[in-house]
Amino acid sequence: MKLIGSLTCPYVRKIRIILAEKQIGHDFDLDTPWDTNTHVEYHNPLGKIPVLLMDNGRTLFDSRVIAEYLDSLENTGSAFRLIPEPGPQRWSVKRWEALADGICDAAATIFLELKRPDIQQSHAWISRQQNKIDLGLAAAAMELSNDDWCEGETMTLADIALGCALGYLSFRFPQIEWRNTYSNLTKLIDKLAQRDSFISTAPKH
Secondary structure, eight states: OEEEEOSSOHHHHHHHHHHHHTTOOOEEEEOOTTSTTOOHHHHOTTOOSOEEEOTTSOEEESHHHHHHHHHHOSSOSOOOOSSOSTTHHHHHHHHHHHHHHHHHHHHHHHHHHTTSOGGGOOHHHHHHHHHHHHHHHHHHHHHHTTOSSSSTTSOOHHHHHHHHHHHHHHHHOTTSOHHHHOHHHHHHHHHHTTSHHHHHHOOOO
């Protein structure tokens, strides 16, 4: 099994954390769709990462699909499940993942827009994406409330996804001072940051 992705993409980090937490053996192939010599499109026609090359030669793409697949594997190093069985808890976890990924989508969109020449940048578009981030953070803080974890009594995919989103904001947009605004999100990310899976996958410039 091989994972294709970059060291800074939050969606790739989500999958790397799942692989680490579930102790699933794999190779990691560094590739970024923006590189001139990228091979990502050979494995994913959409040209996006992460991509998982399975042992049978087939590929999976989109982090949500890969996450479901990895969590379904039997006989891994760790048998605990990150996604609950069908029922209310499962849909809560998947809803959390969608919210966290949405925050990442908006942040990545701003990052790419700011790489364009100043004259080509749309401040209205950037403002629209920033509003999504602001509303997403507020919703996450309200949903988390005083709970220790996003859903249930232990870490799930919800916490991993949210942790990756918050980590990406801190990495790319340190000027967004969500830590000063949402103490409960800060408490969660600081707890996650102590896990080996989060330490080893932390994005670096």
